[in-house]
Amino acid sequence: MQTDKNGAAPRSMQRRKLMIGAAALALGMAAMPRLGLAQTPPTSEVNTTGLAVTDDTVKVGILHSITGTMAISETGSVQAEKLAIKQINDMGGVLGRKIEFTQEDGASDWPTFAEKAKKLLVEDKVAAVFGCWTSASRKAVLPVFEQYNGMLYYPTFYEGLEESPNVIYTGQEATQQILAGLDWVAKEKGAKSFYLLGSDYIWPRTSNKIARKHIEDHLGLKVVGEEYYPLGHTQFNSVINKIKLRKPDVIYAIVVGGSNVAFYKQLKAAGIDMTKEKPLLMTISVTEDEIRGIGGENIEGAYATMKYFQSLDNDNNKAFVKAFKDMWGQDIVIGDVTQAAYLGPWLWKAAVEKAGSFDIDKIKEASPGIELTTAPEGYVRIHENHHLWSKTRVGHAKADGQYEVVYETKELMEPDPFPEGYQ
């Protein structure tokens, strides 16, 4: 456990310089109504349910795995959340109160997540929790958040089929991530046949189910194979042979974790050169974060559909990337989920300010309709179903481990966690 009033321990020695940079960024983010210190409303008004709010501080929780298998993925989210909290504090905090955070380690173990969530809500009485990564951990903490009426900001793109008043889903649900990408590959690349592949658990299976429905029913194209491998599988030569035999136009891959690295290395070794796009590879599970493990040269030429890429060319994102690197090191990369995690504290701040209160019930009510014009991915808005309206983008992997954005939807995609006709 660790509590840090300032937000986080910056890596570099140039702390002062960094603060100035962050302050400058904060000014840039002043598009939201700015409640300065002068406007601090009394605690009895903004906190009627006994949360950990004092006259000048408010406590929140960060709940991710920093040990165990999932630490590899969740580290980026923790870093993003700490950055957001620090920036908000530099701007004067929320309702005139500085944010303090209590960090708990879910240790890649789902019961531990539930236990720590309960601790944060019951003992620490935090006003909001930013956390969880896998669906399994979210499912484990969900009853806790509903029972003790807490607020969870969940950053990961996930399979959908869930909607809770106590959760704001800052990542995209499956249809937001999948449909536009498939439309694009069918239209722009003339793809006719698809080979679906994934790790064997709920997210890849649900996502591929949606992909198959869309390919067959809406695009009228063909799925020539669908396969799942156990999590942690490291030998993909057989399936690569099968892919060669079936000759699909598109390999649609949702492989995760350590398997990911093995899959792309072996694909390249087997002579499938993704830059030739025969077949073309499209994935929804490889962000810039994963490419560091896979190696840019092994995945060059693949396409990924996400809502955010580090290379996005807009002013919000440039400021975000710079602040992130100043805080956590210059060689760091930022993936889709990291950006979604960064949105959590900002969306919570906006909701608190709109509600004029830290009370959970008021935040729940205030959340739908909240807009963020300063998001690195661009404009986002919270939907009635507590998911975000956001754009889908297609990135083309380059050898240096970054994606080049080749397509983005014109409109924001509506979140639809229970898509009709796709189940």
Next chain:
Amino acid sequence: MFADYSWSELGSIFAMQGFAGLVLFSVFVLMALGLAIIFGQMGVINMAHGEFMILGAYVTYLCSNFFQSTAPALMPISFFIAMVLAFFASGALGMLVEMGLIRFLYKRPLDTLLATWGLSLILQQAYRTIFGAREVGVTLPEWMMGSLPLTDIIEIPINGLIVMAITLAITLAVYLIMFRSRFGAKVRAVVQNRQMAGAVGIDTERVDRFTFGLGCGIAGVAGSAFTMIGSTGPSSGQLYIVDTFLVVVFGGATSLIGTVASAFTISQAQSTMEFFLSGSMAKVLTLLTVVGILMLRPQGLFVLKVRR
């Protein structure tokens, strides 16, 4: 499923599939040899085997970074230097662990399971602290990537060939050490009868230490080789441990030939089934088959007659 294909296509695919099976076989042998030495010869259940492999992988990572920045000219052979270093790093750590932990537990084999499992957690967290929680990408020499195209369909992955070559070399080396050297004779003597071996003047503790170190060193080499085909992260070792035990137990714990035979059987079964079924089903069937055979033959495929 084959109706749409010509005979030549089918022939090519079966050739490729055979090769995939051989690569898997090599991977299994490489994973399991170190464990077979430790488990088979010493009766120690080393749950930290995967972490010793990953130490080798990290050594390879450091090495490739070092050569890339300081001596790019040596890059093409950096991998082999890394492999040697990995052997010594993992071997040295193994000997330290033997001295500090394992040697107190020889009389309690089940406790070695718990102790080494704890050790694996400690090592994982140590890697996480030192190298960061994220996976690292190991840059390989250019010539080790890609494939040799034989025909339109048949393409031989170069890293597969290298893994096979390394496996062959390591297996030969282990054979020579265990069956053709004085050290090997001592190891076998200690396995067959510890008291008697001690009585004729063999320093059994020293033999134990070197055997454990050798097993761990081979794990390090395996880890180093697997940077070509798999991931390098703090918990990547966990990906291999189940398959490794499967191979060793199925082969008959005390027999190195059994390990090789079992690796061959399991790898061929799995890669053939993976081709006809989905990946998860293939795994289930493989495990079922192994369990079935072990029920009929609990001692594994091959047994060495040992006086306990």
